Amino acid sequence: MTTPSPELPEHATSTTQGIDQHELEVALRVLASLHELDDEHPDFVAVRRATARMFKSVKKNRRDEKRDAIANADRSVIANTATGAPDRIDDETRGVQLAAITTAPTAGTLIKSRPCYICKQHYTQVDAFYHQLCPSCAATSHAKRDARTDLTGKRALLTGGRAKIGMYIALRLLRDGAHTTITTRFPRDAVRRFSSLPDSGDWLHRLKIVGIDLRDPAQVIGLAETVAAAGPLDILINNAAQTVKRSPGSYAPLAEAELEPLPDGPGPGPEMITFGHTNDAHPQALAASVAAHPLLQRAAVVAPAAAALGLAPLGHGSGVSDADANAELVGSELLGAALAGAGLAPGELSADELSGLALAAGSSSLSRLADGTAIDAGGLVPDTHHENSWTQAVQDVDPLEMLEVQLCNTTAPFLLVSRLRPSLAAGASAAASGRAYIVNVSAMEGVFARGYKGPGHPHTNMAKAALNMLTRTSGKEMLTDGILMTSVDTGWITDERPHPTKVRLAQEGFHAPLDLVDGAARVYDPVVRGEAGEDLSGVFLKDYAPSPW
Incomplete structure (x- = not known):
């Protein structure tokens, strides 16, 4: 059984290193003729399994790329906060307070929401100071961290x-x-x-x-x-x-x-x-x-x-x-x-x-x-x-x-x-x-x-x-x-x-x-x-x- 070779897609002529041209033509010719086989034919089953693995791998790679892109974007937002800054030392004691990197009230918006450390509700808007608090809990913490009272004479x-x-x-x-x-x-x-x-x-x-x-x-x-x-x-x-x-x-x-x-x-x-x-x-x-x-x-x-x-x-x-x-x-x-x-x-x-x-x-x-x-x-x-x-x-x-x-x-x-x-x-x-x-x-x-x-x-x-x-x-x-x-x-x-x-x-x-x-x-x-x-x-x-x- 012979079948005319289908035309190659445009990207197949790219100079990017890829599959050998002859082998690619053979693969495409086989796929084009596959519909003529019975679904239970061993050759059909073998090709179906191989292509299924290929598509799963492609999907996984794309999911990983998307996840990494989201993680990197969110990481850059966290890095702009005071508590999430890369150079922050958690228990440093200088008698002075941490300072936010940005002058804006927020450091940015997360693509993937995360739970607040305090209330556990998910949030995407990140406070400029607290990297793990939702806006509401961050506002409360800001008010409390500077609270004072008069203890004169005590x-x-x-x-x-x-x-x-x-x-x-x-x-x-x-x-x-x-x-x-x-x-x-x-x-x-x-x-x-x-x-x-x-x-x-x-x-x-x-x-x-x-x-x-x-x-x-x-x-x-x-x-x-x-x-x-x-x-x-x-x-x-x-x-x-x-x-x-x-x-x-x-x-x-x-x-x-x-x-x-x-x-x-x-x-x-x-x-x-x-x-x-x-x-x-x-x-x-x-x-x-x-x-x-x-x-x-x-x-x-x-x-x-x-x-x-x-x-x-x-x-x-x-x-x-x-x-x-x-x-x-x-x-x-x-x-x-x-x-x-x-x-x-x-x-x-x-x-x-x-x-x-x-x-x-x-x-x-x-x-x-x-x-x-x-x-x-x-x-x-x-x-x-x-x-x-x-x-x-x-x-x-x-x-x-x-x-x-x-x-x-x-x-x-x-x-x-x-x-x-x-x-x-x-x-x-x-x-x-x-x-x-x-x-x-x-x-x-x-x-x-x-x-x-x-x-x-x-x-x-x-x-x-x-x-x-x-x-x-x-x-x-x-x-x-x-x-x-x-x-x-x-x-x-x-x-x-x-x-x-x-x-x-x-x-x-x-x-x-x-x-x-x-x-x-x-x-x-x-x-x-x-x-x-x-x-x-x-x-x-x-x-x-x-x-x-």
Whole structure:
């Protein structure tokens, strides 16, 4: 059977590299004669299958091209926002706010809609600042992030006020007129940070910095007694928390900087006191347990590795595997390499230089992470281990870390609330508003109402759940003394996943939907609303609204 060859389409004569001309003519001739065969003929079936695969492949390629084009267009819109900018560092702390790239109210319109981080409704119009909020939620967040109130003459105690969210909360309290006491394990670094801010002359005389290890109940009780002795208290914010324990090497430059004396400034600096040991690897309260049970020491190394680093070995029978020891050794070597590469070797990096790097934009950028010169917002060398407790299941969490989390995240807030209730009641009685405030900084990890709960970090989930129960149990009853106690979720601000995972996601364009100012605004909101006459007590607040426990 022969059939005249059909005319070739015009594009077949293109100079573009393609199928051999002779083979193309044969293929077209076969297709033209195919209708003469029965549908069940083997040749017809073979050609049908081959062409079906071809058309599926073509359709898939076109779908992929369309999807990629949409993704690229939407990505360019997101890149024009403040929170979605490619060079944004999620937990950078400079005492200043992020700024939108464009002066327009919106960054653009998405081709493919996406759900809002807060209300979950789909949106396409992208706010110039928030890349994951719908226009309505973005407007609310803009109004709340700048909310202020007059706290002139009031006293506030804020735990964990040195860096990140805590620093922004402290700045709100100070700039609104409150006499503010903050706690930290690194008090000298806190002095350097706050003193370096341009407007510090307006409020530095109202700042008191307390060096304390909140993992030590004795120190916490001492703090409560000192605060109570100073008179009525208006605001207690339990912000300090241990979420993921970093390897000891991450703290080395910061701990060494605490040994340097503070320089004399041109004006009066903040008052600073300490309660015993503040930046030991383990709290004094657990020292005996650590000494008796070396397995509790996460920083343990075997004797040869310890000798190589000049560290004291644990001794025989410690139960520490060579693999774990070598992992810690590698981490320590990476620390040394990172500091040396930046010219920041311990003993050479001054305390002022360390604080300056922690406050400087871009000090933990992807490029600095890649070349080993990064210092994060807390003044720490990034922990490069491939695993941390955020991804660990219950059988993998270090016993000492579990104990430290409960002491810092649950025991310390309980002791402060119970010991300072009379002072807070006195503050409410003396206030024109008749109110005092306790804000327990919590998280969605401690909520039972969530439909899904992953297996990771059970110890921090336990701690936040316990803190929520303190608010729920005592919140309404404390209202009888004019004390408004709430639990607050700060929102998704930082990524606690292991370092390699964080770097990979950042390279792929991931950014948290909120920033540190948003987190601080959520914590500060119950105070602002209370001073405006709105009582919030015994509730869990998420995105500024009461939410299920």
